[in-house]
Amino acid sequence: MKSVAGTSERAAADSEVIGRLDGAWHLVTIEQPDANGAMKAAHVDGLLVFTRDGHMAVQVRNLDPGHVDSAYSSGGYEASFGKITLDSANSILIYRIEGALVRELVGQDFPRAYSFVDDQLILTSTRDNEKWRVLWRRG
8 A cells, every 4th residue: 555655646746747847948047067167157048848748858059159069969059859757756857868969869868857946947967977057947
C-alpha cells in the first residue's frame, strides 16, 4: 500500500509541475562563467515551450557578434525539441532531444534542475562540467 500512495503522490506532484511548466516562456537571460569563473550574462533572445503531454521545444538566438558556438548551438542559434520526464521529488526534468539544429544532440538526455520564482522558471544543468543558469519568464 505504501508504494501505491507514494506513486500517487509522485504523480500528483508531477502533474502540478507540468501544469506550472505548460505554455510559452520568454528568455530573460543566460548566465555563464567567464574566463575567471565569474558569472556573466549573455546577450540572447529565445522562446521555450512546454506542453501538458510532456514535450518541450526551445530556440535561443545569441545576439553577441563575437559569439562562439557551443555544443548546443550553430551559427549563434540553438533549436531543439523533444520529450521531458520529471523527477519532481528532486526538482529535475530530463530532456530527451528528438530533433535539433546540432544533430549530435539527437537521442541524448539532458538533466536540468528547475525552480520557480514568481513568474520565472530557472533552469540549470545537473552536470558538473556545465556551470550556467537560464532564467525564463512566463510569456
